[in-house]
Amino acid sequence: MIKKAIHVSVRIDLLESARAHGINLSAVLESALRETLKQARQRQWREENRAAIAAYNDFVAQHGVYSSVSSPDTTHS
Numbered sequence: 001m002i003k004k005a006i007h008v009s010v011r012i013d014l015l016e017s018a019r020a021h022g023i024n025l026s027a028v029l030e031s032a033l034r035e036t037l038k039q040a041r042q043r044q045w046r047e048e049n050r051a052a053i054a055a056y057n058d059f060v061a062q063h064g065v066y067s068s069v070s071s072p073d074t075t076h077s
Contacts (some may be wrong), residue, residue: 003026008029010025
């Protein structure tokens, strides 16, 4: 992956403590961004699919789920 240097402002006490503990700020930022982006994509997907999810939930409430349908006994005696 290509990386780009950026300017980020951080509280000085956090920066000093992170450095004292040998924490890699770039790695922490990348990890936090990945997680934040994952959550944002999940929220966006839920919003974009809200109507379909509601319709499915209404269908299940009215008709049940496929697995709850009683099937003939296929076991042999």
